Amino acid sequence: MESKYLEKLQNVEAEANTLEKLIEDAQEKVNEPVAKLKNEQERLKYRVNILKRAYEEEVRKDIKHMKNIAQMLRLYFTIAVDKAFPGLEDFPVAVAPTNNPKFGDYQCNVAPPLFAMLKGKVAGIANPRQIADAIVREFPKSIDVIEKLEIAGPGFINVFLNPEYLIEETRTVFLHGALPAPNPCKKRVIVDMSSPNVAKEMHVGHLRSTIIGEGLARLMEYLGNDVLRLNHVGDWGTQFGMLICLLQEKFSNYLTGNKQLPVSDLQTFYKEAKKRFDEDEDFKKRSYACVVELQSLNPEYLKAWNLICDVSRKEFTKIYERLDIKNLIERGESFYQKRMETIVKELDAKGLLEDDLPEGGGALQGIRKIMHPPDKSLPLIIVKSDGGFTYDTSDMATIKQRVEEERADWIIYVTDAGQATHFYSIYKCAKRAGIWDPTKVRIDHVGFGVVLGEDKKKFKTRSGETVKLADLLDEGIKRAGDKLKEKGRDKEMTQEEFNAAMTSVAYSCIKYSDLSHNRVHEYVFSFDKMLEDKGNTAVYLLYAYTRIKSIARKAGVSLEQLQEYGNKSKITLAHPKELKLMKTILKFPETIEKCAAELVLHPMCELLYDIAVYFSEFYDSCYCIEKDSKTGETKIHMDRLLLCEATANVLKQGFDILAIRPLHRM
Template identity: 90%
Template sequence: MEAKYLEKLQNVEAEAKNLGKLIEDAQDKLNEPVAKLKNEQERLKYRVNILKRAYEDEVGKDIRHMKNITQMLRLYFTIAVDKAYPGLADFPVTVTPTNNPKFGDYQCNVAPPLFAMLKGKNVGVANPRQIAEAIIREFPKSVDVIEKLEIAGPGFINVFLNVEYLIEETKTVFLHGALPAPNPCKKRVIVDMSSPNVAKEMHVGHLRSTIIGESIARLMEYSGHDVLRLNHVGDWGTQFGMLICLLQDKFKDYLKDAKQLPVSDLQTFYKEAKKLFDEDEDFKKRSYACVVQLQSLNPEYIKAWNLICDVSRKEFSKIYARLDIKNLVERGESFYQKRMESLVKELEAKGLLEDDIPEGGGALQGIRKIMHPPDKSLPLIMVKSDGGFTYDTSDMATAKNRIEEEKAEWIIYVVDAGQGTHFQSVYKCAKRAGIWDPNRVRVDHVGFGVVLGEDKKKFKTRSGDTVKLADLLDEGIKRAGDKLREKGRDKEMTAEEFEAAMTSVAYSCIKYADLSHNRNHEYVFSFDKMLEDKGNTAVYLLYAYTRIKSIARKAGVSLEQLVEYATKSKISLSNPKEHKLMKTILKFPEIIEKCGTELVLHPICELLYDIAVYFSEFYDSCYCIEKDSKTGETKIHMDRLVLCEATANVLKQGFEILAIRPLHRM
């Protein structure tokens, strides 16, 4: 009986197994069409999104923002490729400006790589030109931005822009300014910038982080993001123990009279405290005791610390006001003290910290706590052997605060290039700890090279000291004043106008000399070169702007009259120089897109310089104010005045992003 039941059991198990196999086979057969349907659904959804965006672009022609021509063309070519060759939703389509008018204004080179891919799939296409022809056949009809499409060479598609479209868009820029398109992907962006140390004066080493950081923040704001500028100042740690100790020794009544400690003395004061700390064991011991009292939040020590911070803060504020740095929120290392404590506890609870004896030390020296990134690269030192925290702890706590408390969706660190490895380690550890999800929060390190002197060495004073930022700005004003006097500008302006011009030229030159270089490279700081009024300099651009703004004034045409004319009249601009200038100013949105993607600023400078050059060519060839030599009558070309003012609007918006203040008179 037992054998009989065993045989039945085996038969049932075999049947069950066969049935399971049939089910699996059926499931596989079912999955195949389901997968195909899902793929088709995704492809159709992709096409719907593209068509929706194209439709929104079409119906949105009355919107006052500047249109991104490159983005529009990419959209249209993507639609055409998708129609001509369905199922290639992920195939990249790029559109680039051309340098030769013979080949149109833009070029789409999608056909050759598409041919190579289709050939690999044995799809019957003879050559890339055949693909280009198919794309053009499926290109959306009645696209008013385009005059014509032509195929050149091995399938390159040349795009010629419609002049009437250019004129209408130029008129929009004149009437409404260089307004950005609404951003459907608005993010909470934090820009970490400047970051001086309390009790030390700002020097040339802070120049690039401050200037680049401000312009990156303005670029993000212009692009529609919610931006928080954070100044991660050094205001905590051992150095404050020694400063408070010396403060107690030298200024017995410091709590009663805060005026005893001007910042010009604070730099010397710091050096004196450091010297004593290094040479006097008793002073060092008392300094450490002060640190303990400070970190224990002893009210008297907190008052001393606040006094030192306030004096520094006032001097920092003067520099920021001079450089037109806006809405910079100070978040010193002290802000993160409690957060560092809780962070270390959290990491210990997760078992992420390891005990480590410093190299060359012994057990008597103490054991520190470290955290390894997932790839076991250079670890972070989270707790020193004396129980104190480090920059690693602070930066990890900073990341946690920005992600969890500030709800950042994009964090941008504007810090010198040498800090790149450090930030990589911090965020690798943050990811390991579950603090940072790279799919949810974008993090970028905007690094930059050092500032060199004209001797091609690190920029310093003749005595070898670090150049103070206040002294650099003062020297810039002096040099700008001398240059303007050479040109006799002081005789043509009021004292107030001359002061404004001198300040604008000085600060603009310093900023533009930095921003016009690729930030990844070092650059030579030269007042002589940056104050030249020819070439790609701030002075040349500022003169171009003031020149443009003076034209309507000389013509006796008010802005209100010009607006009324542009609103009611059909604008006609037929000269090639006019077309070249219009095409250049209308590239502004695509340059903004490039800069926002790559987090660079020099392309904006290059575009502004091109605009100034092409305006000069236009102005020399196309008279805005024309006097008849026979009759003496003056003819005002209102259409060209509209183009002039549109050009000025784009220059002004570019200046705003670069934190440069233009003038109406120079």
């Protein structure tokens, strides 16, 4: 499809390419004004990006996806600024939704800062309002999303959306769902999440990494990226020496058994091994010897290791199935053993490793090898004094494998905020070693705060132990069941429906309570609060969704009938509550954009809550089904039913990203 921007785009690109060649030539001549040419090239590249986005937006008009209104407005205002004041360097243009409808739906406040920059440099410009006037004059004409622009105060540009545009976009959301725009720049995204330790049960400390990691992975998939979820489990090291040593002591015939670990409770077995390791020097010595045999790939020790890992893997899998965690691939530390050996040799060959005698250690302890980041901050311990490897070694090998073998474009590590310093050191050293090029591969550490109990202290059991994740989920189901019974839901549903509702409410509440908080903050875990049916809770949202899905059913209108109506009929929605609801559901793409840019999920929760609240206001003010008190005839407002179903589609898509399973009946 040809575009009015295409020819202009090609001309500007050609000009930018010519300048690039000039820069290359100029670099060979000492006296050439290279800096000036580079600035001009950057300006042209900036214009190229603007025009490319305009061209892509025009090409996509016929694709039935949700439009990002805020992004479109930023694009139009950027073009207007570029035309009104040509030759500017890259100048950011922000567009934000307004809180007061009298100031429109969105506001662009670019004029005041632009005036501050141009003051005294452009003739005839005496105040920010004149800047705003110039921008509005150059604003692209015949834009169907906008009803009008108004200049207010010291040059604020208020944007009023076109109701007809809102109606047509709502129709699209009803007919096609909350679909994202096509992604022409698909990325290979790796999400490192969950990361429990083998031989230990998953506990509440693994909850946030698992839930946040899954939400971000689903967000990236929604945006059309190729996502690989990796579970970097602790399955290698000293703890296995302890376990194998105890296994040999207590079950000497484990090699000839029935291929199952002769231990019924691996957690208790681990605690016993740890106690022996801490208190018995001979046991500790034999445990270290077992580690050496294991890392030398002795078949007998490998069999014991596999038996232990299989038991843990089955328990992890049960938790992941309950939480609806999809396609999580286990990549334990054992996977990187050979790669760690390789990377140590590479770092040593490059002269990046330094010998270091541990503080307080004697000559008998041996020399460890460390690597300093470029800023000489906390070094990585690459090889221990006994010749073994560390988390630092495995994390360096991990980055190398993900960049070189997995061809990652973006790597996201989801761990608690306390590990931030460690990961920043890893990134700096990976860059120093030439393993990671930040201009080619993006890496983010997604840190999060700890889960607190209602006493505002780290969440533990009454006896002071860490809360097991399986126990937490079981308690959630029990509490959700009790709450539903209080409301008499068990009398209204079959046992199968009740069990489904109980499970959906329990797991949704646990997830939503976590994700609705800014991940960088700590949050208080409270079943009582998360199971409330008022306020920003999963229960409130789930009830809103089931209520919406019941409306057409009560009206006796099938989805097929409503789709036929939506395809053929003129839609009229003009009530203020109808418009408010439409404007809110159509903020979904810009909310997705914010979540992806900041790697947070609480803005999605806030939007879903707003949708539920504004739907309730709409439903209370605008009847979908009306019965004439005189004639007894029932009138069905098909336009409003369509709005209801469009709202449900957006809620459902949001739920899917948050890994929440809604129900049609609750």
